[in-house]
């Protein structure tokens with residue numbers, strides 16, 4: 056009998072084993088760390104924060120744009136700065152894939168921060184680490200939560216092709232089940248999907264991304280019944296039913312496009328979500344109850360958003376000897 060009893064030393068080795076499992080899981084990367092550049096680039100944090108501050112003071116929308124740039128970097132084959140690479144004769148730039156082209160912004164801001172970082176610590180800090188820090192700082196400057204960022208990501212040596220981008224990034228035109236499946240395949244759960252969707256509390260969308268909801272929803276010839284009729288009227292004035300309005304911009308959270316708050320979720324409860332895919336969070340009870348929670352407890356949104364952003368920043372990272380530290384974010388060394 057005795058050998059079946061769990062003795063204290065066995066207990067601690069089981070705990071140790073579980074701890075090892077935890078740290079070897081891909082989401083809790085053991086190779087990134089909080090003090091990666093403390094010795095090699097002690098001013099990094101300050102340089103990035105200052106660059107983001109200047110960029111936002113010139114253009115408030117830049118906070119949203121940097122956050123989205125980081126999302127599109129990480130969600131397509133990992134956080135490797137591949138979206139930053141310009142097109143060359145040998146590969147089509149990821150930035151020119153349909154979901155990114157004429158839509159993703161902020162490349163110049165990363166270039167300018169990178170050049171400051173290169174002056175202070177040449178060939179030391181990756182572009183994707185700079186972008187990860189910039190996205191966090193952008194959220195903080197917009198009034199959102201702070202979260203600690205681990206560093207040590209290295210830049211990729213390839214860019215993803217059009218199919219890779221289209222197949223991995225969520226589209227506003229696909230059902231929520233498909234969007235959730237894309238997140239699940241990368242280790243996120245539905246709480247992450249709801250929390251991260253809250254990023255749409257800042258920034259803008261082009262009319263083309265929601266126009267069908269105003270005029271011809273699902274071929275009905277009528278507006279989307281899940282969009283409040285007074286909101287439909289307002290949107291029609293910015294996005295009239297003609298092609299030349301396609302690139303006009305509307306705030307994703309019309310009530311406060313530059314303030315990182317829980318306004319996005321308050322809109323959803325009121326059938327005022329701009330994107331069909333966002334409003335879809337209310338059509339399913341499993342996500343709708345989280346939306347309501349974030350309406351009543353903004354601090355719970357902030358906490359969950361930070362935790363989900365931490366996960367986002369850990370996707371498919373290159374560390375150690377993999378990849379490289381680019382000197383110019385737009386080109387391989």
Ligand code: HEM
Nearest residue numbers: 119120123126158225226227251254258259260261264332
């Ligand atoms: C859940 C699935 C998602 C879908 C379907 C989606 C779709 C979109 C679309 C269609 C736009 C407007 C783009 C344009 O008109 O040019 C947009 C903007 C934006 N997205 Fe998402 N997105 C999703 C998730 C996320 C996540 C996870 C983040 C960040 C964590 C994010 C951050 C943003 C931001 C900040 C903007 C505004 C950017 C700006 O004003 O420059 N999105 N998104």
Ligand SMILES: *[C@@H]1O[C@H](CO)[C@@H](O)[C@H](O)[C@H]1NC(C)=O
Nearest residue numbers: 109110112113114115163164
């Ligand atoms: C300021 O923002 C505008 C866009 O709003 C951009 O065209 C311009 O280059 C920015 N200037 C600086 C110095 O960043």
Ligand SMILES: *[C@@H]1O[C@H](CO)[C@@H](O)[C@H](O)[C@H]1NC(C)=O
Nearest residue numbers: 226228229230232233234236
């Ligand atoms: C959603 O996913 C299903 C199953 O993978 C696929 O057949 C369908 O085409 C997708 N729908 C859209 C609109 O992408």
Ligand SMILES: *[C@@H]1O[C@H](CO)[C@@H](O)[C@H](O)[C@H]1NC(C)=O
Nearest residue numbers: 320321322324325326350351
């Ligand atoms: C929904 O909108 C109404 C006004 O139209 C507002 O009074 C109410 O507070 C909103 N609900 C939420 C949850 O924000």
Ligand SMILES: *[C@@H]1O[C@H](CO)[C@@H](O)[C@H](O)[C@H]1NC(C)=O
Nearest residue numbers: 337338339340341342343344
């Ligand atoms: C979702 O909730 C509504 C009302 O609270 C209820 O009528 C409906 O049956 C629920 N659906 C599911 C799938 O649980």
